[in-house]
């Protein structure tokens with residue numbers, strides 16, 4: 039019998055918390071449901087669930103209730119202590135916890151969520167991690183990789199398929215958002231160092247910030263109206279916003295990857 043592949047990656051801090059990934063999960067329910075419904079095996083991996091399994095438990099509950107009752111979520115962690123600690127929360131076959139890294143324990147999932155995992159890696163490691171992860175996806179599979187703050191009020195994630203990145207989503211709790219510039223601190227690893235002049239993501243954050251200032255008058259009607267006018271304004275300027283006002287109302291914005299892709303991929307030798 040062949041030995042299981044050695045887990046690939048570097049254990050990092052396990053910070054997590056209830057509902058931290060609610061925004062990302064709700065977006066996944068809306069945008070990844072078709073892939074999950076079409077999958078021969080509704081296998082989902084929560085990669086790097088952290089010190090407690092709470093976000094994996096929540097992901098399973100949300101997907102089972104709103105997309106597919108027979109979804110099977112596997113939480114994978116590099117840290118064996120975290121794998122052991124999660125076992126009381128297991129509910130097989132719908133939810134199990136095991137040791138694994140970017141190689142996904144040789145599983146072939148329809149969907150992978152990797153939240154706040156790459157943040158503590160070097161930017162030069164992102165492309166390799168993405169390639170390893172997407173190389174493991176089942177046909178038609180998707181990867182959602184991104185970051186959020188500790189309470190899940192600000193988040194940003196990239197949607198990828200086997201061909202590479204498709205889109206970037208920014209998401210904020212509007213009632214506590216002071217300005218869209220706050221989202222810059224939560225960009226996924228591939229973009230967080232690219233919020234500098236000359237990079238498209240920097241232009242995007244600036245455009246949002248300017249539009250947010252211009253839309254200050256709408257704050258009287260609530261932060262949702264202000265955000266709606268902000269997103270509509272940058273769309274009028276030519277930013278190719280993918281989603282509809284129904285999603286903007288939730289404090290979201292999704293944009294095709296080519297519109298904000300870094301100009302020059304960094305290489306380990308840089």
Ligand SMILES: C[S@@+](CC[C@H](N)C(=O)[O-])C[C@H]1O[C@@H](n2cnc3c(N)ncnc32)[C@H](O)[C@@H]1O
Pocket residue numbers: 046047048049050051052053054055058059085086087088089093114115116117120138139140152153154155
């Ligand atoms: C900051 S926690 C994130 C927990 C949870 N996903 C969240 O967002 O609340 C990051 C976790 O990812 C794990 N991790 C880091 N690299 C990994 C890899 N290559 N494969 C699996 N887990 C990894 C770390 O051990 C850590 O527990």
